[in-house]
Amino acid sequence: MSKTFLFKNGRIVNRGEITGGDLLVKNGFIEKVGGVIEASGAEEIDAEGKLLLPGIIDDQVHFREPGLTHKANIFTESRAAVAGGVTSFMEMPNTKPPALTQELLEDKYRIGAATALANYSFFMGAGNDNLEQVLRTDPKTVCGVKVFMGSSTGNMLVDDAKTLEGLFSQVPMLIATHCEDEATIRENVAKFRERYGEDVPMEAHPLIRNVEGCYRSSSFAVDLARKYNTRLHILHISTAKELDLFRNDIPLAEKRITAEVCVHHLYFNSDQYAKLGSQIKCNPAVKDAHNQEALFPALLDNRLDIIATDHAPHTWEEKQGKYFDAPSGVPLVQHTLNVMLEFHQRGMISLERIVEKMSHAPAICFEMDRRGYLDEGYWADIILLDPEKSWTVDKSNIHYKCGWSPFEGHNFKGKVEATMVSGHLAFRDDRFNEDKMGERLAFSR
Structure with a gap:
């Protein structure tokens, strides 16, 4: 069973709007979005000053x-x-x-x-x-x-x-x-x-x-x-x-x-x-x-x-x-x-x-099944982004097997702090968690 996560005080970008609030993830899916959410036993992730994106x-x-x-x-x-x-x-x-x-x-x-x-x-x-x-x-x-x-x-x-x-x-x-x-x-x-x-x-x-x-x-x-x-x-x-x-x-x-x-x-x-x-x-x-x-x-x-x-x-x-x-x-x-x-x-x-x-x-x-939105009942595919953090592309932070990028030496503003894949916190603070792989995508056709 997947863990329960509670993102606190984020700026949620979804369906053409940016709103403040919390987001609760349980068993791989988004259970609740917006407002103040309380969830005992959930792992809390501080999203203050950060963006939550699908x-x-x-x-x-x-x-x-x-x-x-x-x-x-x-x-x-x-x-x-x-x-x-x-x-x-x-x-x-x-x-x-x-x-x-x-x-x-x-x-x-x-x-x-x-x-x-x-x-x-x-x-x-x-x-x-x-x-x-x-x-x-x-x-x-x-x-x-x-x-x-x-x-x-x-x-x-x-x-x-x-x-x-x-x-x-x-x-x-x-x-x-x-x-x-x-x-x-x-x-x-x-x-x-x-x-x-x-x-x-x-x-x-x-x-x-x-x-x-x-x-x-x-x-x-x-x-x-x-x-x-x-x-x-x-x-x-x-x-x-x-x-x-x-x-x-x-x-x-x-x-x-x-x-x-x-x-x-x-x-x-x-x-x-x-x-x-x-x-x-x-x-x-x-x-x-x-x-x-x-x-x-x-x-x-x-x-x-x-x-x-x-x-x-x-x-x-x-x-x-x-x-x-x-x-x-x-x-x-x-x-x-x-x-x-x-x-x-x-x-x-x-x-x-x-x-x-x-x-x-x-x-x-592509008529995807419950993907692409920060909606209740959808798979929890979530980006936690620090919009103010700057960083420079170099060999030490390129993850492609080929080891190079046309952006090497370029400074970007905005840093992915965490990426959640189908409710699994796959990436956080520049570290990967490979305990669980992603899901095969399904299509509502």
């Missing part, structure tokens, strides 16, 4: 297990997630072997059950020839089906038109897509190779994986979804041009087509390649300031629904290669809340909207 739900991470565990694994990256206030993650199928069968998918769930300190779900992978396996996916216990409509991950590229028609017309649950047009990218690669040979500069990445490549693929996905009334979720939108594909005139719960933006596309632009180089090389590419600056207004007016990370670690050694050798992907899951807090401190977004986009909206979008 745990962050990151709907797009790559934790590299199985098969790529020299970069990361579910244990290490879920610890990093929890240290940053991410209490639930949804992990992608492009591992080795990729999760293209129900048996391989369940293998990942077994690893998650044994080693994930955060709550977990794993996407079923779609390939060009596994529709029968995809259709066996249980929508109540699996977050969604992932379709790579671009060659970001090599052997998981789905480029057969008939296969895409089959997926969009027959899959009853959420389909999440990576959208970049392969033909456009190949054409651009050829042009830059002709000009530079193998010494293509890193600054060329957003010109190779360009705006047009993103738009051609995402608009095609939207057309298919409209044709078949598919529940489509497009990941990591990075361009101004794509924003017109999405609606903001209806509530999120009524949308059939939704979109996500990632913290690195909000935070970085192509000017930073000169300093950071391959550290910010990712797919879709970090693009110029015009595209970066268009994303924030679309986030605030609800054309973009969710903030995520696309956490994708590689070793430092791998990242030192030339353009064609350095892999794409950035480790971000530990620092995503701090990035958004920095935007808040600049006056660009309220705390309430941060919680909406990182906790409430993912829960709505």
